[in-house]
Amino acid sequence: MFELSSHLHDLTRTINVKLGVKREDDYPSERAFTTPIKTGPHAGELLDREYFESALTMYYEKRGWDENGVPTVTA
Numbered sequence: 001m002f003e004l005s006s007h008l009h010d011l012t013r014t015i016n017v018k019l020g021v022k023r024e025d026d027y028p029s030e031r032a033f034t035t036p037i038k039t040g041p042h043a044g045e046l047l048d049r050e051y052f053e054s055a056l057t058m059y060y061e062k063r064g065w066d067e068n069g070v071p072t073v074t075a
Contacts, residue, residue, distance in 0.1 A: 010063070010071040023069050026056060 013021075032047045057067065065071050 006063075010065075010073075013063075013065070013069070014071050017070050021069075023056070023067075026069060027052070 028047065033049050033052075034046065036044050036046055056069075060067060060069050063071070064073050
């Protein structure tokens, strides 16, 4: 079942890439990096841009996609 859902996710991403989706489209809004969180356990914190970049790169690698988020293998 996991293999089928993974293949479907890759296919959806491939279609989206062909329609113009880029790595930049996987970013949160700019305010996530510039406006501190107001409440909760992370109050006062910002999303670290370098951390987000590395996490996104790792996600792409785990999915088997290239550095731009394009699926490299279709089965």
